[in-house]
Amino acid sequence: MNLLPSKYRYLPILAMVFFGVAAFTPILNEPGLQQTFAVAFLFAALALTYDLLLGFTGLLSFGHALYYAAGAYGAAYAMARWDWGIIPAGIFALFFATAIALFTGATALRVKGIAFAMVTLAFAEAGHVIAVLNMWGLSNGDQTLQLNFESVPDFFLGVNNTRNLYLLALITLILIYVAVWWLTQSSMGRVLQALRDNEERVSVLGLKPFNFKLIAFVLAGVMAAFVGVVAVIVTNNANPVMGSTQTTISLLLMVILGGIATRWGAVIGGLLYVVLSQRLTTLDTQGALSGLPDWIGGPMSEPAFILGVIFILVVMFSPGGIAGALYRLRMKFGSAVK
Amino acid sequence: MEIFITLFITGFGLGALYFLVASGLSLIYGLMGVLNFAHGAFLTAGAYATWYFTTSIRADGSLSSYAMSLLIAGLVGALFAVATEQILIKYLYDRHIDQALVTVGLGLVATSAYLGWFGTDPLIVLPPTQLYNTVQIGEAFVGVDRFLYIGVAVLVLLANFLMMRYTRIGLIIRAGVENRAMVTALGIDVRKAFTFVFFIGGFAAGLGGALATTYASGVGPTLGDAFLIYAFITVVIGGMGSVPGTAIAAVIVGTTQVLVNYYVQGLGDFVVVMLLALVLLVRPQGLLGKVAH
Numbered sequence: 311m312n313l314l315p316s317k318y319r320y321l322p323i324l325a326m327v328f329f330g331v332a333a334f335t336p337i338l339n340e341p342g343l344q345q346t347f348a349v350a351f352l353f354a355a356l357a358l359t360y361d362l363l364l365g366f367t368g369l370l371s372f373g374h375a376l377y378y379a380a381g382a383y384g385a386a387y388a389m390a391r392w393d394w395g396i397i398p399a400g401i402f403a404l405f406f407a408t409a410i411a412l413f414t415g416a417t418a419l420r421v422k423g424i425a426f427a428m429v430t431l432a433f434a435e436a437g438h439v440i441a442v443l444n445m446w447g448l449s450n451g452d453q454t455l456q457l458n459f460e461s462v463p464d465f466f467l468g469v470n471n472t473r474n475l476y477l478l479a480l481i482t483l484i485l486i487y488v489a490v491w492w493l494t495q496s497s498m499g500r501v502l503q504a505l506r507d508n509e510e511r512v513s514v515l516g517l518k519p520f521n522f523k524l525i526a527f528v529l530a531g532v533m534a535a536f537v538g539v540v541a542v543i544v545t546n547n548a549n550p551v552m553g554s555t556q557t558t559i560s561l562l563l564m565v566i567l568g569g570i571a572t573r574w575g576a577v578i579g580g581l582l583y584v585v586l587s588q589r590l591t592t593l594d595t596q597g598a599l600s601g602l603p604d605w606i607g608g609p610m611s612e613p614a615f616i617l618g619v620i621f622i623l624v625v626m627f628s629p630g631g632i633a634g635a636l637y638r639l640r641m642k643f644g645s646a647v648k
Numbered sequence: 649m650e651i652f653i654t655l656f657i658t659g660f661g662l663g664a665l666y667f668l669v670a671s672g673l674s675l676i677y678g679l680m681g682v683l684n685f686a687h688g689a690f691l692t693a694g695a696y697a698t699w700y701f702t703t704s705i706r707a708d709g710s711l712s713s714y715a716m717s718l719l720i721a722g723l724v725g726a727l728f729a730v731a732t733e734q735i736l737i738k739y740l741y742d743r744h745i746d747q748a749l750v751t752v753g754l755g756l757v758a759t760s761a762y763l764g765w766f767g768t769d770p771l772i773v774l775p776p777t778q779l780y781n782t783v784q785i786g787e788a789f790v791g792v793d794r795f796l797y798i799g800v801a802v803l804v805l806l807a808n809f810l811m812m813r814y815t816r817i818g819l820i821i822r823a824g825v826e827n828r829a830m831v832t833a834l835g836i837d838v839r840k841a842f843t844f845v846f847f848i849g850g851f852a853a854g855l856g857g858a859l860a861t862t863y864a865s866g867v868g869p870t871l872g873d874a875f876l877i878y879a880f881i882t883v884v885i886g887g888m889g890s891v892p893g894t895a896i897a898a899v900i901v902g903t904t905q906v907l908v909n910y911y912v913q914g915l916g917d918f919v920v921v922m923l924l925a926l927v928l929l930v931r932p933q934g935l936l937g938k939v940a941h
Contacts, residue, residue, distance in 0.1 A: 429928060609760055618760065
């Protein structure tokens with residue numbers, strides 16, 4: 311689905327160049343803001359990997375956070391307990407996540423649709439439990455597994471170097487974007503989209519749906535793990551929330567809000583979601599809700615409440631999210647102008 | 649041995665709570681193909697209703713107040729469920745993924761609303777003191793409340809069975825689970841059955857919520873979400889759409905979880921998931937499910 315007309319194709323590239331340059335100008339010079347955007351970039355990248363499953367392969371997974379957490383914990387563990395440098399630790403984390411994705415994916419893909427969603431949810435929950443309870447001393451539980459500062463280069467450490475983290479996160483987003491773009495354009499990507507639209511037809515053509523879906527599942531998982539490794543550097547720790555169902559649900563929200571199967575929709579959804587959750591929290595502290603009665607003001611002070619309501623409205627009334635809405639606007643007015 | 653008996657019956661009781669949540673999920677899924685992520689929110693609503701009723705309306709701590717609170721919690725869960733069906737689900741029939749997504753959104757909204765209204769900390773609900781008594785079985789002592797959960801779940805299972813077997817609406821539901829298109833083609837309005845299934849599913853979840861406040865000694869915003877995940881596992885293991893299958897799976901999941909958790913802390917939750925993986929590998933349609941999903 312290409313909702314973006316070709317003359318706008320360069321827009322995502324332009325936006326990323328803008329964000330890269332902005333970090334050196336007063337617009338985005340403040341470390342706090344840079345940190346927020348760095349996290350937003352990582353979530354946008356994560357949302358992209360989720361869109362590869364949901365939008366481009368038609369797999370509704372509720373366990374995607376597991377691979378993100380596996381990447382983060384794999385790297386953090388290798389650095390903290392074995393004193394490995396970031397590069398070998400990162401590579402280890404990717405292999406670790408691949409193994410988990412292969413096993414869980416091969417099991418979950420034995421069932422389809424909604425049952426698949428439940429099974430992935432259950433696997434992710436198992437991972438989450440291991441992290442929360444610090445089973446076998448693997449995760450340090452709620453204390454979080456801290457980044458070993460010896461393992462990363464100095465230019466990623468300290469508040470003064472927030473800009474480098476920001477750029478690292480931006481580069482990660484660009485890499486994931488290019489990888490997902492390349493994958494979805496490739497012949498395998500076309501098979502995946504065909505699977506999404508009509509699985510029977512694909513199998514009649516002699517292709518094995520299971521294999522293709524498993525490849526997509528593992529690739530999306532490995533990319534999520536890569537984002538997890540970077541997240542350890544950017545946020546200085548690996549924590550149980552990374553692997554929670556909450557994280558997967560927020561990815562789902564980002565993709566649906568931005569627009570499914572459009573790539574840039576997931577990016578916009580991710581950026582918007584992170585920035586909104588941060589801004590909406592301050593609604594309450596700024597006293598914007600002080601005039602409201604408690605029964606409505608209380609929930610309104612929870613960002614998840616407002617985001618959840620927007621999400622429901624988008625699913626019911628605007629399928630395709632922001633991307634879909636823009637597309638419909640263009641169909642309505644664009645043709646009239648010409 | 650006495651520890652084993654205590655743990656086994658505790659696990660059985662937990663399984664009974666899972667059954668109350670999972671039976672509704674299973675029926676709703678079996679009949680309508682809707683995976684209801686808001687089911688945990690129904691449970692939490694019932695739990696908060698119990699808290700409100702037993703602390704603000706009839707705080708005498710008597711058994712009769714407790715019994716009334718169970719009924720009210722069930723009704724609150726049922727009303728919440730019917731409202732969900734009427735306001736959100738109804739307009740999305742045959743858009744299964746969107747239905748699931750809407751319930752995800754609703755679950756999120758409900759949980760954050762509970763958080764805004766009642767705060768993060770669990771509110772304490774004190775059941776009547778009689779429920780703290782223990783019963784001696786052989787050498788082992790088992791809490792009375794465990795038998796209450798099991799009793800309520802058995803009643804619900806029985807009521808469910810009788811309704812399915814001997815009433816017209818039960819017949820429509822059974823036929824609808826097997827082949828919805830055919831039932832519709834025969835001129836029967838399945839949509840009424842949809843609303844009804846949400847009512848009984850919500851009622852059971854609300855009941856489960858009331859009992860969960862006793863099991864967990866209180867209610868917090870995420871009480872239902874914690875139960876929901878294991879209820880999902882129960883539904884898949886039991887076979888979607890099959891209430892007896894759900895009952896068997898609930899007992900297996902509950903006892904396994906409690907027993908293993910006692911010997912290795914936290915491992916029980918993990919083992920249950922592995923059990924799910926095993927069932928899917930050997931029997932993808934679940935224990936008593938008719939068709940592979």
